[in-house]
Amino acid sequence: MSAATLSPPPSRGLLPLRDVTAAEVAACCAPLVREPIAADDAESLARVLKALADPARLRLVSMVAAHEGGEACVCDLTEPLGLSQPTVSHHLKVLVEAGFLTRSKRGTWAYYRIVPGSLEGVAGLLAGV
Amino acid sequence: MSAATLSPPPSRGLLPLRDVTAAEVAACCAPLVREPIAADDAESLARVLKALADPARLRLVSMVAAHEGGEACVCDLTEPLGLSQPTVSHHLKVLVEAGFLTRSKRGTWAYYRIVPGSLEGVAGLLAGV
DNA sequence: CTTAAACATCGACAGACGTCAATATTCATG
DNA sequence: CATGAATATTGACGTCTGTCGATGTTTAAG
Secondary structure, three states, X not given: OXXXXXXXXXXXXXXXXXXXXXXXXXXXXXXXXXXOOOHHHHHHHHHHHHHHOOHHHHHHHHHHHHOHHHXXXXXXXXXXXXXXXXXXXXXXXXXXXXXXXXXXXXXXXXXXXXXXXXXXHHHHHHHXX | OOOOOOOOOOOOOOOOOXXXXXXXXXXXXXOOOOOOOOHHHHHHHHHHHHHHOOXXXXXXXXXXXXXXXXXXXXXXXXXXXXXXXXXXXXXXHHHHXXXXXXXXXXXXXXXXXXXXXXXXXXXXXXXXX
16 A cells, blocks of 8 residues: 555544544543533543443453453453453453553463553543543 | 242342442442452443443533533533433433432423532542542 | 423434354464 | 464344434423
C-alpha cells in the first residue's frame, strides 16, 4: 500500500481512526460533575466503560491483576472463569483494545497484564479527579 | 407457597430481589486488583457500570450535576441532548435504578439529582480504594 | 369537567453483544 | 516436515439495548 496517500496526520491522539484507550481518555476532559461533558468525550468514556461493564471481563481484569507475577495466560483463566477458550480470548481482546490489558506472547502462550494506571485513570474521571 | 421451605435468609442485603445500587456495590468487596472478585460481585458491579457505559447517560449525569441547583428536569435535558423525550426518560430511569440519580416530582415536573458519593463509590472500587 | 403540559409507559424495530463449536494460526518438538 | 498444544478467528444464534412514535398518566389552570 502507498504510504503517501494513506495516513493523514491523525488529529492529535484523541479520536484517531483507532478507539481511544483507557489511558488516553483519562487525560481528556474536566471532571464529570463540574461542567457538562462534551458529546465526543462522552462517547470515548462510554466505550472504555463498556469494556469493563461485563461480569466476565471484570473477573478477567481482577484475575490477571491478582495472579502471581501480575500476569496470566489464557490457560490460567479459562477454567476458573467457566467460559470457553474462544470466549475468554474474545473478552481479553476487548480489554486490550480498551487499554486495560497488554498482551505479550512467549512461545505458544499469551500473557496478559494490567496496564498500570488504567483503572485509576477511569476511576479518577468518574470521581472528579 | 410455604415460608419454611422457601425463602432462606437472603444472604445479607447483597443480591436481594432488587438490583444492587451504586452505593451498595461500593461497600461489598476487596479492591479489584488485590484478589479475584467473586462472581456475584462482578455481576453487581457490571450492572452498575453498564448503567454508566452509555454516551447519553454519561451526558445526563454530567448535565444534571452541572445544572444550577444540582438538579434538572427532563425538559432541561431533552433538547441539549438531542434525543426524544421518551428516550431521555428511559435513560434517567436506568440511572435512578442503578443508584446514580434520584427523582423528585414537584408539580408536573420531575427533578433529578446526583446521589452524593455514588460516582465516587464506583470509582473507588475500580481504583482499589 | 376540560384542556394543556410534563412526564412515563408501551410496542416495535434495527443493531450490538455474549456465547459457543468449528476452524485457522502459530510455535515448540521430535 | 509432521505432530500436538496454546491461542486467535470465523460464523452462527439468541438475547439484550437504544431509539422512536404512539399512547397513557398525572397535575395545574380555566
